[in-house]
Amino acid sequence: MPKWTMVIDLDKCTGCGACIAACKIENNVPIVDPIQANEGRVLFWMDMITQYHGDYPHIEIDRMPKPCFHCEHPPCTKVCPVRATYLNPDGLVAQIYHRCIGCRYCMAACPYTSKVFNWYEPMWLDGNYNCFNPDVSLRMVGVVEKCSFCSHRLLKVKEEAVLQDRSIMDGEYQPACAEVCPADAITFGDAEDKNSEVYKLSRSYRASRIMDDLGVEPKVYYLSKRS
Amino acid sequence: MEIKRRDFLKLFGGISGALFLGGCGLDDVLEIPAKLVNKVKNGPRIETWKNTICSLCSGGCGIQVRLIDGLPVYIKGNPNYPVNQGGMCPLGISALQVLYNPDRLKHPxxxxxxxxxxxxxxxxxxxxxxxxxxxxxxxxxxxxxxxxxxxxxxxxxxxxxxxxxxxxxxxxxxxxxxxxxQNDFIPYQLVHGHSQIPSYDFLNAKMILSFGANFLEDGYSPIYYTKLYSHHRERQLRYIQIEPRMSLTAANADRWIQIRPGTYGAFALGLAYILIREELYDVDFVNKYTFGFEDWTDRESKKHNGFKTIVLGNYYPEKVSEITGAPSEVIIELGRELGNTPQALVLGGRGASDNTNGTFSMMAIQSLNALLGNYERQGGIFFIDEPPYSKLxxxxxxxxxxxxxxxxxxxxxxxxxxxxxxxxxxxxxxxxxxxxxxxxxxxxxxxxxxxxxxxxxxxxxxxxxxxxxxxxxxxxxxxxxxxxxxxxxxHTFLEEWNENSNVPSIGFSHIGIQQPIVEPLFDTRSxxxxxxxxxxxxxxxxxxxxxxxxxxxxxxxxxxxxxxxGQGAIATKGVKKLWLEYLQQRGWQIGRYSSFEEFWDQLLENGGWWNPIRKEKKLTEIFKTPSGKFEFYSQKLKSSIDDLVKKTIEHDSTQNLESVLSRLNILARGDTVFLPHHESVPYEGEMPLYFTTFQVLTNRDGNGANLPLMQEMFGYTVRYYWRSWVEINPITATEFGIKDGSWVWVESSINRIKVQAKVIPGIMPNVIAVPFGLGHTSYGRYAKGHGVNPNSIMRNLYDFISGKPALDGTKVKISLAS
Known part of the structure; x- marks a missing residue:
């Protein structure tokens, strides 16, 4: 059973934001009205945390891309009253949008604040002149959504692998953020596969997980010399 | 052909199962070319990928466009294209919003x-x-x-x-x-004698010292540099950024040194002082390949001061510290580090060059490279060859x-x-x-x-x-x-033919081929x-x-x-390290194509051509100055100012060199004028704060403002969306009674703008910074009326020599807007 894991190398990440943009386009994430966006209702599946520390002039800055952590023991799925969010057979935390009643219990339960809520009708290019990614369904107002590790790509890769009667190769299944990262900071793969890049990196001395003591077993590792 | 929106949704519903009805303008009539409509309607949902070159900035990244039944839906980097190697910036990723933009012109x-x-x-x-x-x-x-x-x-x-x-x-x-x-090449022309922008060997350098070159955000090719840069910690490369504001590049540097805007030249010469005084410079290179280092006598046996004399006399650490605001220990320490690191590279960028003294500052920065003997060596500076194009x-x-x-x-x-x-x-x-x-x-x-x-x-x-x-x-x-x-x-760049060759400062000659990905959507032409x-x-x-x-x-x-x-190769999957070594050993010849048509087809399929092998050049060949050497004392500048004086005297005989220099606002006199030196920026005395601007990756020079996604991501680092902000150091903020998030007036002698304050330690006290790119009064529905244009409060100042706009030449005051 593959364990899809993401490793983000903070020593390489420059904070350029390419992952955010790629994620929004790939997953048909709507644009939010400017006023509402500044009220904190902006929809980023992949977000960027910025933190300064140190005293001037010795300032250091931490930029941390933050997707959904796809915990192995996700707290969000346990509180969902309608089973709209669940741990799917691939080990990814998935959302079923048309089941979601918009109670936002899962948002409250998520320790990483990875989930976002559609407060308003989604906004696209005016005149609906868009070309959406046909592999990802659009969401309606009043549902919770979040990073899916681009699971629609996994479906495709799995199909291909089954047709060719082989297992999925390392690097074959890549979410959009890992694919476009100009700094090669995001590595994605199967942490159970001992030959994979992710297996090596997640066992690196630089690797750590955020809020590991909660016991939710997140599947996103960060590499950094500093922490 | 015109179709009603409802029909259109039906079409789209056909391809993407759960399509949700958007909110706005339900009865809009869309003008979609009939061909496209039929494709969508009857399409078997076949996925194809096509290669082309992004042209939203000067960077020249190779991109791959994903098409479903011929309609572009997604863009990613072309992993085989040598400039970006699969990397992308947010602006390039959202290029489809340019193609599908509702504000596009559809007819003349x-x-x-x-x-x-x-x-x-x-x-x-x-x-x-x-x-x-x-x-x-x-x-x-x-x-x-x-x-x-x-x-x-x-x-x-x-x-x-x-x-x-x-x-x-x-x-x-x-x-x-x-x-x-524009006019970026002038300082290089003065010291090198030709206008080619140099390339830097980041891969082999051990230390990089950047003077205001925010190359991860607004350089010639940010993604090329991000690729090179992101591995710097593995290679033990030490990276130091000098600038007043903590840009994306400074944030990623190993060390950030703050100096006042417009004092880059003084800081560089302060470092030169340490190199010369402690004899840490490359004596051999300076003696053989530079002009004007020592004092010299011209043909008319007139004595001239050399670079060494000027630097040792004027740029001692305490004085430089007073000009730049950086402590003198930092200058001494950095100068020693620079001199003692083999393969230390120095580069200058927008922060240094976009001021009234920009040309002199850039000359001073380049003279550090000459002192270190960085030309044509491992981890140094080199010039790439032009691609072997045929002549028209x-x-x-x-x-x-x-x-x-x-x-x-x-x-x-x-x-x-x-x-x-x-x-x-x-x-x-x-x-x-x-x-x-x-x-x-x-x-x-x-x-x-x-x-x-x-x-x-x-x-x-x-x-x-x-x-x-x-x-x-x-x-x-x-x-x-x-x-x-x-x-x-x-056409937008996704609909037209073009080529994109030799992006300045990239380390190999390359040509990207930009080809139409989709039939023109509207009645537009290339x-x-x-x-x-x-x-x-x-x-x-x-x-x-x-x-x-x-x-x-x-x-x-x-x-x-x-x-x-027969030179170079088409950028294919095979062009990787081992293969390169193989080719280097056997001479870089390909000739694998039986005909031009085959070559052309291969080129279109793969997106570009490159030639990483460069002819070794002799040091005497690379400088095209009158002396044939790197010129500390620029004879080109001397002759053009002499010409200007001659021309002026023709009109008005009372003029002389003195009056011309003062009209040019140059304060230096004598030989110093033609040597790298620090000119003070003519700031207005009564204003308390330095004003600087910066470009962000999502917008660049203002052209990303009509893309809604880029507007939303404009301030993702500070969590301000679709709006401008002003960055203020906590010390300055306390002094002026400003809190994070409060609305303030930024006022110069010209005009004032209202922006929201962002109090962060990533900027020098007494300096404030506003991002450039918003504040459009036109440019479509997504750009118009969001944010402010910081250029509107700037004084009309230009670089004295090159005529480049001086974007950091204004001082301002700041007050709470009630």
Whole structure:
């Protein structure tokens, strides 16, 4: 059973934001009205945390891309009253949008604040002149959504692998953020596969997980010399 | 074909199971080309990928576009293209919002109302081209061909050659480019003797010292540098950034050193002081390959001060510390580190060059490279070769063209200013307003937005209003185009042919081929084709200079040279490390293509060509200065100032070198003028805060503002969306009683802007910074009315030498807006 894991190398990440943009386009994430966006209702599946520390002039800055952590023991799925969010057979935390009643219990339960809520009708290019990614369904107002590790790509890769009667190769299944990262900071793969890049990196001395003591077993590792 | 929105949704519903109905404008009628509609309707949902080159900034990244039944839906980086190797920036990723933008021009537009009124009439291409060509023929018949001017943006390579060709055949010498990279080459020209922007060997350097070069965000090719940079910790490369604001580059550096804006030159010379005093410089290189280091005597046995004397006399650490605001220990420590690190590279960028003393600062920064002997060595500076293009057939000039091409350039400064350039936007505007040396009858604008980027909007608007006929080539109506009389809608880069070769400062010669990914969505045309059409319509020798059916044919004919040369390789999957070594051993020859057609097909399939092998050059070959060496003492600057003095004295015999220098605002005297030195910026005394601006990756020079995703991501680092902000250090904020998030007025002697404050420690106290790119008054529904344009409060100042706008030359005060 593959364990899809993401490793983000903070020593390489420059904070350029390419992952955010790629994620929004790939997953048909709507644009939010400017006023509402500044009220904190902006929809980023992949977000960027910025933190300064140190005293001037010795300032250091931490930029941390933050997707959904796809915990192995996700707290969000346990509180969902309608089973709209669940741990799917691939080990990814998935959302079923048309089941979601918009109670936002899962948002409250998520320790990483990875989930976002559609407060308003989604906004696209005016005149609906868009070309959406046909592999990802659009969401309606009043549902919770979040990073899916681009699971629609996994479906495709799995199909291909089954047709060719082989297992999925390392690097074959890549979410959009890992694919476009100009700094090669995001590595994605199967942490159970001992030959994979992710297996090596997640066992690196630089690797750590955020809020590991909660016991939710997140599947996103960060590499950094500093922490 | 017109279809109702409901039908359209049905079509789309067919392909993407759960499509949700969007909120706005339910009864909109969409104009979608019939071909596309049928594709979507009957499509089997076949996925294809096509390679092309992104042209949203100067970077030249190779991209792969994902098409579903021929409709682009997603863009990712081309992993085999050597510039970006699969990496992308947010702007490039959202390029489809350019293609599908609702504000795109769909037909040629003729202005019928006043500028800015938004009243335009759609006309046909025949009418539009007739309007232009008739006027051009008339002018030519009156022998006024030179009164046509082109104001371009950042065209390079073949497109630039194409425009120059058109103008030369027509008979006008007036082709100018206004972009943020404009006149960047001047400091390099002074010290190296030629205008090629150098490339830096990041891969083998051990230390990089950058003076205001925010190359991860607003350099020539941010993604190329991000690729090189992201591995620097593995390679033990130490990276130090010097600038007042913590840019993306400073944030990623190992060390960030803060200095006041406009003092980069002084800081560089402070480091030179340590290198010279402690004899840490490359004595051999300096003796053999530089000019003006030691004191010297000229042919008339007049003694001159050398660089060494000037630096040792004036730039001791305490003084530099006083000028720059950096502690003298830091200067000494850094100077020693620089001198003791083998393969330490120094580079200068926008922060250093965009000020009134920019040219001198950049000269000072380059002189550090000379002191370290960085030219043509591992981990140093080198110059790449031009791609082996074949030459286009010669331009045919008749007597009118010859006559016109000999005319004086219209943008050459008329008064005593900018000795080294024939274009500064300031003199361009002034000359148009005064009709000197002659009036402009037709102005062509090429895709840029100079009005938005310039400093003196009022004068510029007056100049634009004065020109009787302005034709703009663009896909959108922006601030500058509002004043055009006619807009010829161009394809977006995803619909047209072009080439993108040798992006400045990239370390190998390369050509990217930009090919149409999708059939044109609207009634638009490619810029290259329009120019050829115009030439044909004008006829005579102008038409003869273009023996091509279309622009694509021109590109093909250029590529024949690349094919015949046998150099380099098409950027394919195989071009990886081992293979490169193999080729290096056996000479870099390919010849694997049986015919040009095969080569061309391969090229289109893979997206580009590159040649990482460079001929080794001798140090005596790379400097083209009068002395044939790296010039600390710039003889070119000396001769052009002498020329300026001579010219001035002709008009007014009371003038002399002294008065010319003071008119140029140069404070230095004697030999120092021609050596790298620190000139103080003429700030206004009573204002307390330095004002600086920066570009962000999501917007660059303002052209990303019409993309909703880029607007939303504009301030993702500070969590301000669709709006501008001002960065203030907590110390300054306390002093002025400003809290994070409060609205403030930033006021200069010119104007004031209202922005929200962001109190962060990533900026020097007494310096405030506002991002550039927002504050559009036009440029479509997503750009208009969001944020502020910081250029609107800047004083109309330019680099004394190169005429580049001085973006950091203003001081401001700040107050709470109630």
């Amino acid at each position: 537009q003729k202005r019928i109302g006043n500028p800015g009124s938004g009243k335009w009439e759609s006309i046909t291409w025949d009418e539009a081209l007739k309007m232009v060509s008739q006027r051009m023929i008339e002018l030519r018949n009156e022998n006024k061909a030179h009164q046509v001017a082109v104001l371009g943006s950042d065209e390079r390579g073949l497109m630039k050659e194409h425009i120059v060709r058109f103008l030369s055949a027509y008979g006008s010498p007036n082709y100018y480019q206004f972009s943020s990279l 057939p010669p331009i045919v000039e008749d007597s009118i063209a010859k006559n016109g091409n000999r005319k004086e350039l219209i943008a050459t400064p008329r008064d005593i200013a900018f000795p080294l350039t024939n274009f500064s936007i300031d003199s361009f505007i002034k000359n148009i307003l005064t009709d000197k040396p002659y009036p402009v009858d037709i102005l062509f604008l090429m895709k840029g937005n100079p009005l938005f980027q310039s400093l003196n909007h009022h004068e510029f608007v007056k100049a634009l209003k004065k020109i009787p006929f302005i034709v703009s080539f663009d896909s959108f109506i922006n601030e500058t185009n509002e004043y055009a009389h006619l807009i010829l809608p161009t 810029m290259g084709d329009i120019i050829i059409d115009l030439a044909k319509k004008i006829g005579g020798t102008v038409a003869k200079s273009f023996p091509f059916e279309n622009y694509k044919q021109m590109i093909e004919s250029k590529f024949e040279g690349v094919y015949k040369s």
